[in-house]
Amino acid sequence: MHEFFRYLRDHDGVAASATARTFGVTWHKERRLIDLGVLDKPSHRVLRATACPETWRQRCRLATMGPGNGVISHASAVRLHGLEGCDNDDRIHLLCRKGSWPGSTGEIVTHFTRGLCDDDIVDVDGIPVLNVPSTLALLRAHASETATATALISALRNGWSVTEIQQAATRWQTRGRPGPSFVIDALQRATRQPPSRDYASTGASISSAADQGSRRCSTTSLVTSSQRSPVQI
Numbered sequence: 001m002h003e004f005f006r007y008l009r010d011h012d013g014v015a016a017s018a019t020a021r022t023f024g025v026t027w028h029k030e031r032r033l034i035d036l037g038v039l040d041k042p043s044h045r046v047l048r049a050t051a052c053p054e055t056w057r058q059r060c061r062l063a064t065m066g067p068g069n070g071v072i073s074h075a076s077a078v079r080l081h082g083l084e085g086c087d088n089d090d091r092i093h094l095l096c097r098k099g100s101w102p103g104s105t106g107e108i109v110t111h112f113t114r115g116l117c118d119d120d121i122v123d124v125d126g127i128p129v130l131n132v133p134s135t136l137a138l139l140r141a142h143a144s145e146t147a148t149a150t151a152l153i154s155a156l157r158n159g160w161s162v163t164e165i166q167q168a169a170t171r172w173q174t175r176g177r178p179g180p181s182f183v184i185d186a187l188q189r190a191t192r193q194p195p196s197r198d199y200a201s202t203g204a205s206i207s208s209a210a211d212q213g214s215r216r217c218s219t220t221s222l223v224t225s226s227q228r229s230p231v232q233i
Contacts, residue, residue, distance in 0.1 A: 013052025017045040070094040071128040077135040078151045085150030133168030140179035
């Protein structure tokens, strides 16, 4: 039992009922802990320790554990990846497959796509998150131009290459989706000499960040297909 509560402590106070079973917490013990107020059930087959604070990260984790097989995306992914630009966005953005029916624990902005593949998803402390290049490609539709440019600069300074980001943006580019075009245009204009007057400051910052970011410095690991079942292209 002590090991289970250590697990909860290390995972924002949240665990699946199936995980509890691996620690020897039977259904009867689970019910007893819920009756005592030690645990509650924010959604089906999900347990939460009532002693743990209800944080934004906990809300992210809970969102991915609900129905819909979703992954954290957009501004929420920017924050989880430790990038700048979306620190004040406390909403939870969840990217799900077309036709799914995700839960609605807390304030969740749900997005749907048929374009998600295995390589788009990474693991951040046990939370499935859209990787950095794909996050940047989709961000502009739900974040300001300044926030998106700031996140792009932050990613480049963290070591993501222009090529990686451009390739992801190109793959996500479709009619009516503004994010990929914004990223592609920003990178192209940053390398064009001289930048236009209204774009000079941002363009110079992106160009400078691109020069610094020659190698990827991500410590996240890919989520295997056995762990998640994202929609294929």
